[in-house]
Amino acid sequence: MRTPHVVVVMGVAGTGKTTIGPLLAARLGVPYAEGDDFHPQANIDKMTAGVPLDDDDRWPWLDAIGAWAHGRAGLGGVVSSSALKRSYRDRLRAEAPGIVFVHLTGDRKLIEDRMTHRQGHFMPTALLDSQFATLQPLQxxxxxxxxxxxxxxxxxxxxxxAALDDLDSPTRSDRAEPSPR
Incomplete structure (x- = not known):
């Protein structure tokens, strides 16, 4: 990428935000922030119990991520956030207008399999359906x-x-298409 953007790595649980985020940050030479670390304990407790978060739960979390992104404006950074709804991404952009999203996408079966085999994460596989139901892909x-x-x-x-480099290319439109499977 030509300029140091703040990149939000987004997607449903199990797509690899926590794995890809730090790798992407290292490749871009910028710091990484784990989006889950911005959740208040009440949100973590709720998800651990298998209860999906509602918008009232998410607003303070999104505001905290947005504040971090705002502080990195012009410096660059990578942060993970599910950012499943357009309104959530709008909220993040309100705090940090220059952010760029990397939407990690994939087959539901692959994602569920990865969730089943990961250890030490509070998000149960049972909430995957609610994540997909909530997801509004990038427009x-x-x-x-x-x-x-x-x-x-x-x-x-x-x-x-490569997709971010392509996005910054002067011959490219405002949005890159998904990578082929």
Whole structure:
């Protein structure tokens, strides 16, 4: 990427935001912030109990992520956030207008399998259906790219870097299309 953007790595639980985010940050030479660390304990307790968050739960979390992104404006950074709804991304953009989204996408079965095998995370597989039901993919007027999560973390990260570079290309439209599967 030509300029140091703040990149939000987004997607449903299990797409690899926590894995890809730090790898992407390292490739871009910017700091990484784990979006889950911005959740208040009440949100973590709720999700651990298998209860989906509602918008009232999410607003303070999104505001905290947005404040971090705002503080990184012009410096660059990568932060993870599910950012499932357009209104959530709008809220983040209100705090940090220059942010760019990397939407990690993939087959539901692959994502569920990855969630089943990960350890030490509070988000149960039972909430995956609610995540997909809530998901509103990036729209044409939102600055970002969609990146398929099949393959190794290094392959996914390489696709994300290439898509971001392509997004910054002067011959490119405002939004890159999803990577082929």
């Amino acid at each position: 044409a007027d939102e600055r970002g790219v969609a990146v398929d999560v099949s393959g190794s973390p290094e392959e996914i990260t390489a696709r994300a870097v």
